[in-house]
Amino acid sequence: MIIQEGMSIQRKLEILSDAAKFDVACTSSGVDRKGNGAGIGNSLACGICHTFSADGRCISLLKILFTNECIFDCKYCINRSSNDVVRASFTPEEVCELTMEFYRRNYIEGLFLSSGIMVSPNHTMELILDALRMLREEHHFNGYIHCKAIPGTDPVLVEAIGWYADRMSANLELPTASSLKQLAPHKSRKNILKPMRQIQLRRESNNEYLGIYDGRQPAGNKVESLLLKDDNSGRSDSVYNKVINSYNQKPHKANDYPIDKKENDFDVDLPNSNKIIPYRKSPTGRSRYVPAGQSTQMIIGATNESDYNIMSVSETLYDNFDLKRVFYSAFVNVNDDSNLPSTVSGPPLLREHRLYQADWLLRFYGFKMTELLNEKNPNFNVLLDPKCDWALKNLEQFPVEVNKASYYTLLRVPGIGVNSARRITAARKSAVLDFKDLKAMGIVLKRAVYFITCNGRMMYPIKLNEDFITRELLAVKDRLPFGIEKDITYKQLSLFDDRRFQTDDRLILQQFSHA
Amino acid sequence: MxxxxxxxxxxxxxxxxxxxxxxxxxxxxxxxxxxxxxxxxxxxxxxxxxxxxxxxxxxxxxxxxxxxxxxxxxxxxxxxxxxxxxxxxxxxxxxxxxxxxxxxxxxxxxxxxxxxxxxxxxxxxxxxxxxxxAHHLLGFIRFSEQENGILTATIHPKNNVISLVTPHFADRLPNERFVIFDKNRDICSLHLPGKPWIIAEFPDMDSSGYDIPVDNEYESLWKIFFDNIAIKERVNPKLQRNNLPIRFRKDMTEFEYV
Structure with a gap:
């Protein structure tokens, strides 16, 4: 290990921003906070992107590692202890200086502090706590702070940091416990989930105390919050106990999927979710604990989990851990480790893209994971986005009538997203909509046209035939993020210029998507 | 007719x-x-x-x-x-x-x-x-610090959004003196600590003196950060251009091509 003394701040920033680049979650969203008139900073719930780096990803926060020294040896990580790379560490003062000066010039929306593990998880987290405390209390920084929860940290430190940070995240790293054991021998699933559960429960009791409901309360948590309110509510105890007992007897969602039963046992040895946490006053004078919630990230393509495995983990995290976001990170073999898959031909970006699409379907479109994938079809279709794929398998639910269908039914139509569905539901209150109205409203009909009627008529006479619609949808270019297109080479296999000549397209496609 | x-x-x-x-x-x-x-x-x-x-x-x-x-x-x-x-x-x-x-x-x-x-x-x-x-500019505006401690920024927006973006910065930077120049319209917004912000016209004012970046230290640190945070294996100029149109870049510290 190379340690240089008296390194300049330029050099440190160079090393520690480079080391942080694989962290995905550069979002500054989830909390609305006005400036306090005295310090510096405010925050917008929608988040603000400040610039976009050469890879096209948003830069919103000053994303750095506190140190890239690390005692852990995770195989996928450039900072693993067995690697011979230049090591550097910031001091809390330097982190504050960079954050404040960058923030003043409007380079950034706040700080995203992650870290390698120096000496021990507790030692590192103490330094991070120092930096955050200094930033909030001495520099009166009121902007956004995202902080990592390092697995194995003492709960007391997690508790303290949560009062300074806006968002915290414990990285799940890999979808299953066994691959974690294999690639990150020093981390365990239990150690990662422990701070996650702690922050979740703390946030719930804090929100409960303040009377805040932040929108998407997952079903699983409703009963828990009922229990926390139990003492002074006027409803009869017997009903309560019934609900709670039935909930407690029901197995947790994670256990419903037989594949994951052992590996993804999310609740092993974790504190029971309906324990009552007493409200303790914030030591910092700040009233909200991790107001922007938690996120996590998983590496995609380093191990051989299917999309089904990955999505079931995500769904469990959203439902049982109240996560705001799960990020997917296409694996890049930075260490040229021969035991890990090679990424010479590029990281699996298309797969990452499909997972994000499906993630959106879970969070905003009212889909359940089991509708999109199952054990027989464990991976997403390479050629069609998950919603098109679902629609083609469920053609009996279409066409839907634009003037009557509910908001969530509209959301299930390929090509109609949250914005379009909102516009349709607003506009149809005052007029009966026709296709030309939809066009004028800026609703893209390329895909939707096969699945909707206006006043009982389709735009063109279309047969609801799976093969026919599949062909038509494939002719519509999938709006992939620029640069991913190169992954798809299916066209080369066709003998004809016009692929409509082929009758068994669908068959070939199916083979592809299962390959 | x-x-x-x-x-x-x-x-x-x-x-x-x-x-x-x-x-x-x-x-x-x-x-x-x-x-x-x-x-x-x-x-x-x-x-x-x-x-x-x-x-x-x-x-x-x-x-x-x-x-x-x-x-x-x-x-x-x-x-x-x-x-x-x-x-x-x-x-x-x-x-x-x-x-x-x-x-x-x-x-x-x-x-x-x-x-x-x-x-x-x-x-x-x-x-x-x-x-x-306006929302784009909340993120894309870049201030540079002048010798007298004033923060200045230049924008070339298509729409007259200066009155929409200034309140955000007045709220965010209550203790700073800052000026945002709209070079397309020859107007600017001014903010002083403890006072309400105002919009002023400057048809004849020579603001070219403010174009020269003074604080090179943090600007170069920012460029270091900007270059290092990109993942080389995923470089994608089209996606970058789609998210951050070229027209904004001439006023942004990290994109100075000169």
Missing amino acids: NNFKIFQCENSIDGIFTAIYQAWSSGYGHANVKIEEQCERNNYNNIELFSEYIFVKTNLEQAIMVSRSIKSKISLEAYEMVCRVALSDYKGKGDLIYRFLILGFHIGSKIVGHLSNKVVNQVFMLNRYVNGE
Whole structure:
């Protein structure tokens, strides 16, 4: 290990921003906070992107590692202890200086502090706590702070940091416990989930105390919050106990999927979710604990989990851990480790893209994971986005009538997203909509046209035939993020210029998507 | 060819509102009047021969009366939409607002939902366009610190969004003195600690002295960060261009090509 003394701040920033680049979650969203008139900073719930780096990803926060020294040896990580790379560490003062000066010039929306593990998880987290405390209390920084929860940290430190940070995240790293054991021998699933559960429960009791409901309360948590309110509510105890007992007897969602039963046992040895946490006053004078919630990230393509495995983990995290976001990170073999898959031909970006699409379907479109994938079809279709794929398998639910269908039914139509569905539901209150109205409203009909009627008529006479619609949808270019297109080479296999000549397209496609 | 009475007005919210007030109360009838603002894109090559041009002098009282009736008879939401449309660079926005208000005063607060109506839809789209650019600039504006401690920023926005972005920075940086220059319109917004921010015109002022970045230390640190945070294996200029259009880059520290 190379340690240089008296390194300049330029050099440190160079090393520690480079080391942080694989962290995905550069979002500054989830909390609305006005400036306090005295310090510096405010925050917008929608988040603000400040610039976009050469890879096209948003830069919103000053994303750095506190140190890239690390005692852990995770195989996928450039900072693993067995690697011979230049090591550097910031001091809390330097982190504050960079954050404040960058923030003043409007380079950034706040700080995203992650870290390698120096000496021990507790030692590192103490330094991070120092930096955050200094930033909030001495520099009166009121902007956004995202902080990592390092697995194995003492709960007391997690508790303290949560009062300074806006968002915290414990990285799940890999979808299953066994691959974690294999690639990150020093981390365990239990150690990662422990701070996650702690922050979740703390946030719930804090929100409960303040009377805040932040929108998407997952079903699983409703009963828990009922229990926390139990003492002074006027409803009869017997009903309560019934609900709670039935909930407690029901197995947790994670256990419903037989594949994951052992590996993804999310609740092993974790504190029971309906324990009552007493409200303790914030030591910092700040009233909200991790107001922007938690996120996590998983590496995609380093191990051989299917999309089904990955999505079931995500769904469990959203439902049982109240996560705001799960990020997917296409694996890049930075260490040229021969035991890990090679990424010479590029990281699996298309797969990452499909997972994000499906993630959106879970969070905003009212889909359940089991509708999109199952054990027989464990991976997403390479050629069609998950919603098109679902629609083609469920053609009996279409066409839907634009003037009557509910908001969530509209959301299930390929090509109609949250914005379009909102516009349709607003506009149809005052007029009966026709296709030309939809066009004028800026609703893209390329895909939707096969699945909707206006006043009982389709735009063109279309047969609801799976093969026919599949062909038509494939002719519509999938709006992939620029640069991913190169992954798809299916066209080369066709003998004809016009692929409509082929009758068994669908068959070939199916083979592809299962390959 | 119809002869219209064309009310020509200043290119500002107050100017457009005054013209609307005068056109409305002129008694010529909605079908016979038009509003024409001296918009960024209007080059006056196309003067209508048989129409009568009436020049409207901006009158604050009349403008306030219009804004008050929009707020009370339609809704605050509609008022904000109309204001943003008035700040856009769309040629014919004055007349569009006039047509929108005719509908709005008839229908009331529900007008904003009538998206299948052409006029309402156009107002909706322009509102989104202006909002979008303002939101972009909240992130893309770059301040540089001058020797006297003042923060200065330059922008070249398509729409007149300076009044939409400044409140954000006044809230965010209450203890800073800062100036934002809109070089496309020769206006700037000024903020001093503890005082309300203002917008000033500077048609003759030489602001070129502020173009030279003074604080090289943090600017070079920022560039180091910007270059190192990209993942080489995923470099994707098209995606970058899609997210951050080239037109913003000339005012951004990390993209100075010089």
